Amino acid sequence: MSDSVFPISPARAWVEINTLSLKHNLEIARKQSGCELMAVVKAGAYGHGLEMISRILESCDVAFLGVANIGEARRIRNAGIQTPIYLLGATWEQEREEIVARGITPCISTMEEAVSFHHIAKRRGVRLVVHLAVDTGMGRGGFLPADLTEKLSDLLKLDGLSIEGIASHLSSSDEDETFTLQQIASFQDTIEKLGGLEKFKWRHLSNSGGILGYANHCCNLVRPGLMIYGISPITSFQEKLHTVMSLKSRVTLVRTVPAGHSISYGRTYVTTKPTRVATVGIGYGDGYPRQVSGKDAEVWIRGNRYPIIGRVTMDQIIIRLPDECDVQCGDEVELFGVNISVNEVAILADTIVWEIFTGITPRVERLYIEA
Numbered sequence: 120m121s122d123s124v125f126p127i128s129p130a131r132a133w134v135e136i137n138t139l140s141l142k143h144n145l146e147i148a149r150k151q152s153g154c155e156l157m158a159v160v161k162a163g164a165y166g167h168g169l170e171m172i173s174r175i176l177e178s179c180d181v182a183f184l185g186v187a188n189i190g191e192a193r194r195i196r197n198a199g200i201q202t203p204i205y206l207l208g209a210t211w212e213q214e215r216e217e218i219v220a221r222g223i224t225p226c227i228s229t230m231e232e233a234v235s236f237h238h239i240a241k242r243r244g245v246r247l248v249v250h251l252a253v254d255t256g257m258g259r260g261g262f263l264p265a266d267l268t269e270k271l272s273d274l275l276k277l278d279g280l281s282i283e284g285i286a287s288h289l290s291s292s293d294e295d296e297t298f299t300l301q302q303i304a305s306f307q308d309t310i311e312k313l314g315g316l317e318k319f320k321w322r323h324l325s326n327s328g329g330i331l332g333y334a335n336h337c338c339n340l341v342r343p344g345l346m347i348y349g350i351s352p353i354t355s356f357q358e359k360l361h362t363v364m365s366l367k368s369r370v371t372l373v374r375t376v377p378a379g380h381s382i383s384y385g386r387t388y389v390t391t392k393p394t395r396v397a398t399v400g401i402g403y404g405d406g407y408p409r410q411v412s413g414k415d416a417e418v419w420i421r422g423n424r425y426p427i428i429g430r431v432t433m434d435q436i437i438i439r440l441p442d443e444c445d446v447q448c449g450d451e452v453e454l455f456g457v458n459i460s461v462n463e464v465a466i467l468a469d470t471i472v473w474e475i476f477t478g479i480t481p482r483v484e485r486l487y488i489e490a
């Protein structure tokens with residue numbers, strides 16, 4: 120049976136991604152930092168779609184795209200995007216041949232990694248551009264500052280490598296000012312000890328929280344992730360950013376259930392009177408967090424907020440409506456976006472916006488709009 124004999128049904132769950140808002144937020148990052156940008160597109164551009172978002176960022180002249188692994192780098196290259204790509208974490212042996220062959224820029228955390236890249240580059244007759252990672256307090260990768268100053272001369276002897284940058288990462292830029300200032304000072308101090316600013320073409324430290332919350336005089340590159348997708352880790356900056364992603368679905372059913380009727384798995388909600396309810400075609404199988412169950416999370420339909428009742432199920436949720444209301448089957452429902460902040464959902468789900476964004480599953484269609 121050919122699929123084309125059936126009418127095309129509207130998507131059950133989709134995200135609308137506003138590309139003008141993305142560009143706006145990118146310019147805020149540029150202005151706020153006064154630096155060049157490494158736009159972070161790991162995890163499918165935070166769920167926004169790796170290839171599409173990377174292509175837009177390329178058109179906005181970002182200096183680098185930041186990814187988590189070689190698989191993401193490969194997808195970007197296979198989409199025909201030429202922007203330099205930077206790997207945000209340590210690499211293992213089996214990934215390195217392809218990294219060198221594709222000319223992806225890794226950050227180096229250990230002497231072993233450096234030597235391994237050096238040998239591969241020599242064998243291939245190329246010089247691999249690398250950045251040095253320094254661990255000023257993230258504890259996830261990089262040389263310890265004292266270690267790096269000691270090893271620099273050995274690193275410089277590896278002529279398969281061209282050390283073009285130095286990087287560190289902030290662990291608490293949206294939580295702990297004292298510690299963040301210590302990290303910035305430690306990074307500055309390390310650069311001084313390695314010979315000063317001019318030794319490194321690229322110096323970078325700041326994620327979104329670092330860009331929005333802190334002045335930083337030793338860097339010329341910043342690595343915004345969350346903020347370009349419209350969410351500020353620092354609340355006071357939120358109004359400067361524009362919403363990029365809206366998660367949407369549709370009402371599949373509207374009806375009235377009697378008093379004493381239980382709603383959803385586990386019967387955590389029971390009506391106290393005859394109640395008008397709407398079923399909506401989205402659930403945790405789409406990445407809408409099950410953890411908001413029982414927390415009075417709200418959705419937006421035709422200009423009003425309505426609460427979710429009972430547990431979020433895999434593909435459906437149930438909404439309580441007032442007795443008199445114009446909500447109908449087929450109506451569009453916003454789970455988060457322009458009207459309901461994704462931050463609100465993240466708080467109710469006891470998690471962070473990063474996790475909500477990256478949790479949107481593949482069955483959710485990504486629609487790109489310019490409005």
Ligand SMILES: *Cc1c(COP(=O)(O)O)cnc(C)c1O
Pocket residue numbers: 159161207288325326327328342343344345346
């Ligand atoms: C993910 C990541 C970023 C981006 O962080 P945001 O808080 O989303 O801006 C920057 N740098 C590194 C090393 C990262 O891993």
